[in-house]
Amino acid sequence: MKLLNKSLKYLSISILLIVTIWSIIFYINMLDEIQDSIDDGLENYKVLILQKVDTDPSILKKSFFDESNYAIREIGEKRALSMKDQYRDTLMYMQDEDDLEPVRMLTTAFEHKGDFYELKIINSMVEEDDLIEDLFWSVFWLYVILVVSIILINNIVLRKLWKPFYNFLNQVTKFRLGSTRDLPNISTDVKEFNMLKNAVNSLLQHSLETYQHQKQFIENASHELQTPLAIATNKLELLLEKGNIESEQAEGIAQVLQIIERLIRLNKSLLLLTKIENKQFFDQQNISLNRIVQQTLEDLEEFATFKNVKVTIHEHTDLNVEMDPALANIIVSNLIRNAIFHNLPQGNVSVDIKTDMLTISNTGKREPLETDKVFNRFYKSSDKKMDGTGLGLAIMKAVCNLYGFRVSYRYLADRHCFEIQFKNSQEKVER
Structure with missing residues (x-):
């Protein structure tokens, strides 16, 4: 109330x-x-x-x-x-x-x-x-x-009294770090409202400064990490090209190159995850998930053929959502890529597009994942290979949280099923 x-x-x-x-x-x-x-x-x-x-x-x-x-x-x-x-x-x-x-x-x-x-x-x-x-x-x-008059009069008076508060609250609700320029402001002679405004603006100003420092640190750290990793990769590749090293040494260098490549992917994934959580994606568009699913399947067709996995799509309706196109591609491609990569030989993947719902299910390991940990960062099942970063589902979950979508996992009839519910989202990102 x-x-x-x-x-x-x-x-x-x-x-x-x-x-x-x-x-x-x-x-x-x-x-x-x-x-x-x-x-x-x-x-x-x-x-x-x-x-x-x-x-x-x-x-x-x-x-x-x-x-x-x-x-x-x-x-x-x-x-x-x-x-x-x-x-x-x-x-x-x-x-x-x-x-x-x-x-x-x-x-x-x-x-x-x-x-x-x-x-x-x-x-x-x-x-x-x-x-x-x-x-x-x-x-x-x-x-x-008397009762009706008092209630009506007090209602009018109180609404007028609380109007600056609700105006200020509306501004605070719409305030977004990194996108809103002006701090919330109200014009009132009520001492308590002015005290509230000063306290909130002080906190927001501190948050803005912290946000800018964090953003700058992340960008600098990402850039500084990319440079030495690229240099190390180039030098190791030069050593391999010279050909005057023994086979065991070459094998060791190749392993180091794989580790460096994984570090590069991990660095990019962490940077992307941080940007999502800091709400740095604001290119809101009406996106057709049907088209994104089809494009993703085309891009991963060779990968699915190599893994000997059959992918089928069931389009029951056209599914359109308001979100950033890059983030829409991330949640779809991460789920489909995981479904193919963690599948069985001669396995299959099913993509179902329904009204306000996207469901991706696949065959795979015949035991359920840990439901309470599957969306955690760096979560990996016991037999999972170390090729991935362990951030794919965490990134997908962060995108869903950003837009108020509901994502869930269940294991049903020997199939791993991930479902995203787009309807009745609890909070929407302001444009």
């Missing part, structure tokens, strides 16, 4: 809780005020009735409710003395009404000329109920409007 949404979530929940508590308290207080007002009216009515009893004792015989809304009946002294004024809500049939109506009733006791009486006074709550209902809905809609 985004920080903006998370902060908005916590703020909205807090405001929602506060407004909810306030609404409940407000409603209860208003309801209490209405009941207090009704109870005060009943109390005044009680005083008037007691005053009327002194002038008109006949009302003591009024034992049922009528238009005057009170009733009196005689009770015992003990009960009268134990009674206190009691207010309660109840339902009663009112005059000219067929249905029960809500009323507020006061029950009390009084004494008149040595006799004790119970007095019940009622007040219709029909209008008050309507008032309470109106009050409830008024509070409810006020509550809803």
